[in-house]
Amino acid sequence: MQQKALQDKVAEKFPIVLTSGRLVEYEGGGDETRSNPWLAELQQENFVEINTQDAQKRGIKYWDYVWVKTPTGAEIKVRALVTDRVGPGTSFIPFHFAGWWQGRDLLDRYPEGSAPIVRGEAVNTATTYGYDSVTMMQETKTTLCNIERA
Amino acid sequence: MRVMLISAVAAILVATGAAFFLGQEQRFAYQAFATTGARVTPSSNLVGPRWTGDPDVPSKSGQITPPPG
Amino acid sequence: MARMKFICDAERCIECNGCTTACKNEHEVPWGVNRRRLVTVNDGKPGERSVSMACMHCTDAPCAAVCPVNCFYTTGDAVVLHSKDLCIGCGYCFYACPFGAPQYPRVGNFGSRGKMDKCTYCSGGPEADLSVAEYEKYGSNRLAEGKLPLCAEMCSTKALLAGDGEVIAQIYKTRVITRGYGSGAWGWKTAYRETVAI
Amino acid sequence: MTRLLRIALAGLALALAAPAAHAQTGRDVPPPAQTQNPNGANPTAGAVTEDQLFRELNKLQGRISIPDGKAAVLEQPQGREWRAFRESWLPWIAGVAILGMAALLAIFYFTRGRIRLEHGEQSGEKILRFNSFERFTHWMVAFCFIVLAISGLNYILGKRLLMPLIGPDAFAAWSQWAKYAHNFLAWPFTLGILFMALVWLRDNIPNRIDVQWIRQGGGFLGDGHPHAERFNAGQKIVFWTVILGGFAMFGTGLLLLFPFSAADINGMQLSQVTHATIGVLLTAAILAHIYIGTLGMEGAYDAMGSGQVDLAWARTHHDLWVEKEQAKTASGPQLRPRATPAE
Numbered sequence: 200m201q202q203k204a205l206q207d208k209v210a211e212k213f214p215i216v217l218t219s220g221r222l223v224e225y226e227g228g229g230d231e232t233r234s235n236p237w238l239a240e241l242q243q244e245n246f247v248e249i250n251t252q253d254a255q256k257r258g259i260k261y262w263d264y265v266w267v268k269t270p271t272g273a274e275i276k277v278r279a280l281v282t283d284r285v286g287p288g289t290s291f292i293p294f295h296f297a298g299w300w301q302g303r304d305l306l307d308r309y310p311e312g313s314a315p316i317v318r319g320e321a322v323n324t325a326t327t328y329g330y331d332s333v334t335m336m337q338e339t340k341t342t343l344c345n346i347e348r349a
Numbered sequence: 350m351r352v353m354l355i356s357a358v359a360a361i362l363v364a365t366g367a368a369f370f371l372g373q374e375q376r377f378a379y380q381a382f383a384t385t386g387a388r389v390t391p392s393s394n395l396v397g398p399r400w401t402g403d404p405d406v407p408s409k410s411g412q413i414t415p416p417p418g
Numbered sequence: 419m420a421r422m423k424f425i426c427d428a429e430r431c432i433e434c435n436g437c438t439t440a441c442k443n444e445h446e447v448p449w450g451v452n453r454r455r456l457v458t459v460n461d462g463k464p465g466e467r468s469v470s471m472a473c474m475h476c477t478d479a480p481c482a483a484v485c486p487v488n489c490f491y492t493t494g495d496a497v498v499l500h501s502k503d504l505c506i507g508c509g510y511c512f513y514a515c516p517f518g519a520p521q522y523p524r525v526g527n528f529g530s531r532g533k534m535d536k537c538t539y540c541s542g543g544p545e546a547d548l549s550v551a552e553y554e555k556y557g558s559n560r561l562a563e564g565k566l567p568l569c570a571e572m573c574s575t576k577a578l579l580a581g582d583g584e585v586i587a588q589i590y591k592t593r594v595i596t597r598g599y600g601s602g603a604w605g606w607k608t609a610y611r612e613t614v615a616i
Numbered sequence: 617m618t619r620l621l622r623i624a625l626a627g628l629a630l631a632l633a634a635p636a637a638h639a640q641t642g643r644d645v646p647p648p649a650q651t652q653n654p655n656g657a658n659p660t661a662g663a664v665t666e667d668q669l670f671r672e673l674n675k676l677q678g679r680i681s682i683p684d685g686k687a688a689v690l691e692q693p694q695g696r697e698w699r700a701f702r703e704s705w706l707p708w709i710a711g712v713a714i715l716g717m718a719a720l721l722a723i724f725y726f727t728r729g730r731i732r733l734e735h736g737e738q739s740g741e742k743i744l745r746f747n748s749f750e751r752f753t754h755w756m757v758a759f760c761f762i763v764l765a766i767s768g769l770n771y772i773l774g775k776r777l778l779m780p781l782i783g784p785d786a787f788a789a790w791s792q793w794a795k796y797a798h799n800f801l802a803w804p805f806t807l808g809i810l811f812m813a814l815v816w817l818r819d820n821i822p823n824r825i826d827v828q829w830i831r832q833g834g835g836f837l838g839d840g841h842p843h844a845e846r847f848n849a850g851q852k853i854v855f856w857t858v859i860l861g862g863f864a865m866f867g868t869g870l871l872l873l874f875p876f877s878a879a880d881i882n883g884m885q886l887s888q889v890t891h892a893t894i895g896v897l898l899t900a901a902i903l904a905h906i907y908i909g910t911l912g913m914e915g916a917y918d919a920m921g922s923g924q925v926d927l928a929w930a931r932t933h934h935d936l937w938v939e940k941e942q943a944k945t946a947s948g949p950q951l952r953p954r955a956t957p958a959e
Contacts, residue, residue, distance in 0.1 A: 371527050371530075372530075375524050376525050377450065378448070378522065378523050378525055379448060381450060382452075382525075383450070391448060392449070394448060396451065396532065396535065400448075400523045400532060401523065401530070402502060402507060402522070402533025
């Protein structure tokens with residue numbers, strides 16, 4: 200595996216480390232808390248925290264849509280939160296959002312009236328391939344990624 | 350004198366036209382501050398059923414008719 | 419009579435939005451109207467500070483002064499309230515308010531933004547205390563029940579303090595002395611023209 | 617972009633402050649005596665404090681997670697300055713400008729009296745001064761302006777003068793309607809101003825004759841009537857005040873009518889200040905225009921009333937214009953002096 204990764208030059212194509220983690224407004228997979236109107240209003244869209252230098256290099260401005268591409272071939276479309284909260288070369292996406300798939304809102308797939316108020320890209324679809332196939336709950340929370348303007 | 354009346358009527362006509370146009374431009378706060386895709390079910394406490402801020406309009410029966418746009 | 423004030427201890431505020439959610443839940447504040455909000459200054463840089471901000475119920479309130487219909491009144495506890503029957507929704511109070519507290523149900527044009535709504539320090543409005551009409555127009559009236567505003571009660575780290583000015587200033591002062599530092603009472607100079615002497 | 621700039625600025629300010637703060641509470645400097653903090657170090661030496669931020673920035677902003685951009689402004693003390701203008705300066709400017717102008721006109725009226733038609737100005741013939749479209753535009757702007765001025769002044773002086781008389785509830789209802797009238801009649805007013813500009817611009821270009829007119833104080837100082845074309849210098853001044861003032865009102869009015877669409881909080885305060893001041897000055901100027909158009913000079917009202925003015929009157933006040941008009945009609949059907957019946 201190591202050899203293959205080096206041959207494919209994975210590090211060059213995906214220069215940014217992607218971590219995922221929590222938001223204070225939502226809990227766990229987020230479906231329940233994203234259906235709570237007061238919490239949903241506070242965080243309405245999934246976003247990637249990207250360092251100001253990385254954003255400048257890629258011409259990404261605050262709250263632009265960006266594609267986050269990972270070695271597994273997944274692409275997720277999220278907003279760009281340009282900040283210094285993450286160091287250069289690192290990015291962070293909360294994992295409470297779900298309901299989009301590769302940039303498309305799957306609102307119509309939800310049974311009538313059961314869709315949460317706020318939906319977004321699920322970061323777990325993009326993080327590394329070690330995952331439990333039933334619950335999509337991945338082994339690790341990080342991967343390499345590249346972020347481009349949408 | 351006739352011209353003055355015509356001009357007054359014309360002014361009022363243009364004014365009502367403007368009122369209609371400004372009405373179109375109007376958006377409720379729950380539309381303006383909800384991002385695309387957020388499925389908001391507007392509640393009407395504090396702002397009244399027609400989201401004008403005066404709740405003395407009958408609250409329970411009044412249906413919220415969001416303005417277009 | 420007490421002189422009600424808010425103080426947000428920026429050293430303790432962890433940006434959890436507990437106060438915002440408590441206020442929303444207590445008065446059923448609709449989506450888009452944000453009586454209390456959370457602003458993080460210098461976000462992302464070392465030494466960032468978060469402050470929970472709503473109406474500070476200023477002394478000699480600018481909103482009350484500029485209102486063309488004078489729909490504001492100050493209660494005995496120095497809480498700045500207003501009457502939604504008189505309000506014409508012109509938006510001047512928002513230009514005057516140093517803290518951006520007034521909110522409007524409609525956005526988009528000055529003409530009919532609807533009647534202004536703002537933090538009432540959980541003490542309702544000119545309607546009869548604890549009546550349904552008051553709840554529909556101004557939200558619940560905790561002060562009439564002898565309680566303090568829910569946002570301060572619900573604050574997880576007790577950063578947001580509400581109550582009589584002297585009492586909370588004393589609490590804040592003892593905190594600063596005990597821990598040796600404090601970034602001061604945010605907004606007090608602008609709102610109350612005097613601040614907590616540390 | 618400005619928000620990022622401010623944050624970067626704050627960051628820069630922070631970087632400057634940090635070393636200084638550290639020096640003060642470094643380990644060797646004994647902490648303030650009464651603190652019970654054992655190690656005495658101030659872990660948040662580099663933290664942002666309100667007064668330090670206020671030394672660098674005039675407004676505190678930050679990041680918020682809700683979409684309402686305006687909420688990101690944590691504290692803007694300019695609100696108090698705007699309030700000071702609106703509550704102390706503006707009512708005085710309004711009072712002085714309007715009452716001052718009214719007083720001036722009254723004094724003028726009682727000293728100089730009404731400018732009577734001299735004996736030779738009763739020739740009975742009529743000459744068309746303004747066609748119906750011009751009059752239509754004038755009256756549309758005039759009608760809207762009167763309503764706008766009243767509802768505009770209501771914002772400033774209403775609560776001081778009217779509210780004690782009719783009580784808060786009635787005053788609030790009246791103010792609500794005044795606000796709607798103000799917002800919606802502003803559009804025909806601006807439309808009228810546009811038509812006015814299109815129709816009369818070419819006749820209002822100032823030239824040498826106006827300088828002469830002014831030097832003779834419009835006929836008061838010198839002897840006899842100075843020459844004047846279709847519009848004399850005084851009318852040109854009114855034209856330019858109304859047109860420029862009108863467009864300024866429309867510009868600031870648009871900013872006010874669509875709040876925060878193009879301006880931030882300070883921009884809104886500034887546009888309100890400009891809008892109100894120009895509005896008050898315009899009202900004062902128009903008071904003079906109304907006076908001279910009706911009471912001030914006999915025979916002037918017909919120009920806008922019916923559009924037909926007395927030929928002799930026109931010859932004394934707008935002689936060059938009459939010659940041009942008659943030269944134009946000379947090629948066409950001859951305007952026989954006696955034939956046209958007075959309307």
